[in-house]
Amino acid sequence: MATPLTADQLLAALKAEGLTVHEHTGWRTHNRDTATGKTFGPVHGVLIHHTAGHGDKELCYNGRPDLPGPLCHSWLGKTAGLWMIGHGRANHAGLVDLDVLNALIAEKSPLPHDDQANADGNDSLYGLEIENLGDGHDPYPASQYHQAVLWAAAICRKHGWSERSVAGHREVQPGKIDPSFDMDDFRADVKAELAKKPGGTVTPKPTPSTPRVDLSRLITAAKTDPAARQGHVTYMAGTNLVEAALVKLGYLGKTYAGDGSFGSTTVTAYSKWQRHLGYSGKDADGIPGKASLTQLGKSSGLFTVVA
Template sequence: MATPLTPDALVRALRAKGVVVREHGNWRTHNRNHKGPWGPVHGVMLHHTAGSDSLRLCLEGTPTLPGPLCAGLVAKDGTVHLVGWGRTNHAGSGSAAVLAAVVAERTPPPAPGPDAVDGNAHFYGFEIENLGTGHDPYPPAQLDAVERLSAALCRAHGWSAASVIGHREWTRRKIDPSFPMPGMRSRIDARLGPRPTPDATPYEPFPGAAYFAFGRRGPLITAIGRRLVAEGCGRYSVGPGPVWGKADMRSYAVWQRKLGYAGPAADGVPGRASWDLLHVPRTG
């Protein structure tokens, strides 16, 4: 479970994995958020377009299903076209049992049960340009892009490849994508590599938002401040020191804004996604 990435954080994550990105129009604010919530997000859902003029379809949708129909379209050449960010009409209703498996990162997911859960609220959706007939090949560059973008989102949230599912694994109504999902998850898993163990990672694990109460004292607070200063986000007149206070929150809010967060999401209280990107060294 996670707060959705900001558009800027998404672009950085994709490009860091070598994904070729093309941004279209007002994609950063093109969404269906007025129809319901988006988030918390639990995983990535993959689809195929099953038609021609895929880019226009993903942007505009149809008279009965308005766009955007996904966050991004993976073209045959491997380019990821970003068309929307927020709630998009890609998943529809699906299985509560499958969602529970994704949240728990159990793979393979169970066979989908009755449609009971709003998937548009809880998954990043990506369409893959393909007719889905079994006779339209997926070029290597396209599959490589699917692997990379999925790994990028999993890495950003600390998820495993079990957080990536196909639309047909979500609901009995669908057959996409028309390639084996276990094989794609294996590719994503290999790209992610083994998860670091607590003893192996050089960085402090996220202590939880409740840790950051005014007056909290310890060497970790000093380490956070030093990393904020190193990132050009320090707003200290003295220090940083070992006691969490207003200067720390001001500095952390600058870091959040640097990552693309705004409004209440840049309140100076560390969250897991921004914490993981700060790379605070271990203090114990």
């Protein structure tokens, strides 16, 4: 928990970390504070997103008809570099899970499951949007990913936070799947950066790893959630990724995805996926197996599997 950095402080912190920073015209006063009557801060951490598109810097600045800009504090292009988009309250986080927010404040690890949307994340989280389709196939250039690590490290360093003050959008808001790389690995990279002097030499990873789905936890969810009470969640992050993959490949309607519950509709959709792979009988009962789940992750590009 801290007072938000001024525009000058934020800019200086990013540059001190070794980043080249571009300034969008008007970014210093571009925010949603006056329009919403809410003041940005106190701040609790930084939030990482992917844009789900290309060439969307101006979209992040201006927003959409249903969601006014700024949609982040900084935008990071594949080749266009890092741009300052807004300063103050930005429409990037939305409603987040209060338990997760409190864990960021306390710098607890691992983060709890985000099974509620009961706190305003726009008030208290810095947001970075990374230009990427987020489909698991669109690569993050090494330099782009490295700049994202530096951005998060710079803010954490200035506030005296550790890497445990960093979260991905999918970790704080139910139904989200961004960013499309593994946040545990990202936090480890931020930790490594914070252990160095700012602006020091770092060898960037060539490709960030994709999110991981734990097979045993997913099986438990598939066996537990259908008969549980409405809204019960066993494995939020993994279920959301699997449902997003089933939606992407045409086996599940988008309406039924994103609530974190591996319910009967998801079981039916997964069974269809198993039959598509040639399984039948008990091998196509909608309960994930390692081979079918691994192939789902590979075909969708959204995740890898750990047993």
